[in-house]
Amino acid sequence: MQKKLTITVDEEVYRGLHKFIGPRKISRFVQEIVRPHVVRPNYESAYAEMAKDKNRENEALEWAEITFKDMGHETK
Numbered sequence: 001m002q003k004k005l006t007i008t009v010d011e012e013v014y015r016g017l018h019k020f021i022g023p024r025k026i027s028r029f030v031q032e033i034v035r036p037h038v039v040r041p042n043y044e045s046a047y048a049e050m051a052k053d054k055n056r057e058n059e060a061l062e063w064a065e066i067t068f069k070d071m072g073h074e075t076k
Contacts, residue, residue: 021029051057
């Protein structure tokens with residue numbers, strides 16, 4: 001669900017947004033910039049959900065073991 005937000009910006013910023021972003025694209029632009037700073041994914045539940053996938057877990061373990069073995073053959 002979307003919510004309407006009214007913000008106040010400097011006139012120079014306002015003109016720049018209209019010129020470079022476009023008048024009908026400002027909301028999306030602001031949302032994409034702000035989102036990573038205010039919406040935090042729930043990594044704990046995401047990892048728990050991924051751990052339930054046994055095929056994925058087996059593939060990840062196999063990849064990790066192969067990678068670890070390959071590191072033993074690298075020269076220093």
